[in-house]
Amino acid sequence: MSAARGAAGEGPVVVVGLGGLGAPIAMALAHSETPWLRIVDGDLVERSNLHRQVLFGEADVGAPKARALARALAARGFRGRVEVVERFLVPEEALAVAQGASLLVEGVDNLPTKFLVADVAAKLAVPVVHAAALRWEGTVLACAPGGACYRCLFEDLPRGVEAPNCAGEGVAGPLVGAVGAWAADRLLALRAGALAASELTRFDGWRGSLRRTLLTRRADCGLCNDERSSFQIERARYVGPATSCVV
Amino acid sequence: MSVTVRIPTPLRTLTAGHDEVAAEGATVAELIEDLERRHPGLRDRILDEKGVRRFINLFLGDEDIRFLDGLGTAVKAGDALSIVPAIAGG
Numbered sequence: 410m411s412a413a414r415g416a417a418g419e420g421p422v423v424v425v426g427l428g429g430l431g432a433p434i435a436m437a438l439a440h441s442e443t444p445w446l447r448i449v450d451g452d453l454v455e456r457s458n459l460h461r462q463v464l465f466g467e468a469d470v471g472a473p474k475a476r477a478l479a480r481a482l483a484a485r486g487f488r489g490r491v492e493v494v495e496r497f498l499v500p501e502e503a504l505a506v507a508q509g510a511s512l513l514v515e516g517v518d519n520l521p522t523k524f525l526v527a528d529v530a531a532k533l534a535v536p537v538v539h540a541a542a543l544r545w546e547g548t549v550l551a552c553a554p555g556g557a558c559y560r561c562l563f564e565d566l567p568r569g570v571e572a573p574n575c576a577g578e579g580v581a582g583p584l585v586g587a588v589g590a591w592a593a594d595r596l597l598a599l600r601a602g603a604l605a606a607s608e609l610t611r612f613d614g615w616r617g618s619l620r621r622t623l624l625t626r627r628a629d630c631g632l633c634n635d636e637r638s639s640f641q642i643e644r645a646r647y648v649g650p651a652t653s654c655v656v
Numbered sequence: 657m658s659v660t661v662r663i664p665t666p667l668r669t670l671t672a673g674h675d676e677v678a679a680e681g682a683t684v685a686e687l688i689e690d691l692e693r694r695h696p697g698l699r700d701r702i703l704d705e706k707g708v709r710r711f712i713n714l715f716l717g718d719e720d721i722r723f724l725d726g727l728g729t730a731v732k733a734g735d736a737l738s739i740v741p742a743i744a745g746g
């Protein structure tokens with residue numbers, strides 16, 4: 410554990426997806442003496458995002474989110490190192506983009522990238538937090554070293570099924586702020602070695618309830634029980650509906 | 657016995673928008689059958705021919721049913737079953 414803790418202090422915290430979740434995650438990390446952030450998103454700031462992406466303003470519309478976020482962090486007094494990656498995370502370069510990371514966190518809007526981040530975290534043996542929000546619902550999965558992973562919970566992308574597309578469901582603005590802050594909190598707990606097991610937090614922003622569940626590794630999980638080197642991070646592994654949910 | 661079932665956002669189109677519904681049964685499998693009677697279409701969103709769909713998790717209280725007795729997990733009055741799908745967004 411102490412070795413993992415020591416290692417977690419060295420490289421950058423890599424934040425993938427800089428929308429309604431990623432921005433508050435990055436801000437919380439910046440305010441928590443995180444010396445080095447690498448922020449990753451190929452998207453541009455849109456006016457329709459501003460209500461829930463509170464670090465961006467009118468002047469940022471049309472700018473790459475990663476660049477706009479770096480500016481916003483600097484304007485708020487962050488003096489740490491910020492590496493800007495103005496590209497979406499794709500299988501071909503995911504390992505290179507995350508190389509050296511001490512921690513990974515994602516708040517991306519599509520399932521294939523969530524699985525990709527999970528796989529990269531396993532390959533690099535880095536603790537990871539997965540955050541998601543849809544309508545009034547949020548989930549934060551914090552994966553402790555040696556604990557359950559994203560694929561323990563959601564085995565794989567659905568393939569060949571008629572998956573309803575929930576794109577356009579939208580998300581409640583205040584919820585993403587809360588979920589993003591919680592994701593950052595769990596990341597800091599991971600960094601401090603305070604999480605002995607992986608945990609899932611489920612928010613119901615409508616009823617105002619929060620449930621936290623400790624997770625156990627799934628014995629037949631193909632990721633965390635497999636040898637890390639036995640699969641390739643290649644595009645075919647992430648072919649699936651690029652939607653926000655598949656039920 | 658009556659159990660509360662928490663319905664995730666994507667499935668609320670099948671429950672007239674309700675985020676919690678009641679279901680009767682002695683096991684999780686029976687609850688899902690009862691859900692199907694009350695809200696047709698719900699079962700196929702939760703189960704496939706092999707069991708619980710792989711990108712869905714069912715929690716009885718705070719326990720993942722995979723670590724209990726799966727669909728055969730016994731339920732008691734007052735329990736809450738949560739349907740937790742993989743979601744993305746932010």
Ligand SMILES: [Zn+2]
Nearest residue numbers: 558561630633
């Ligand atoms: Zn796993």
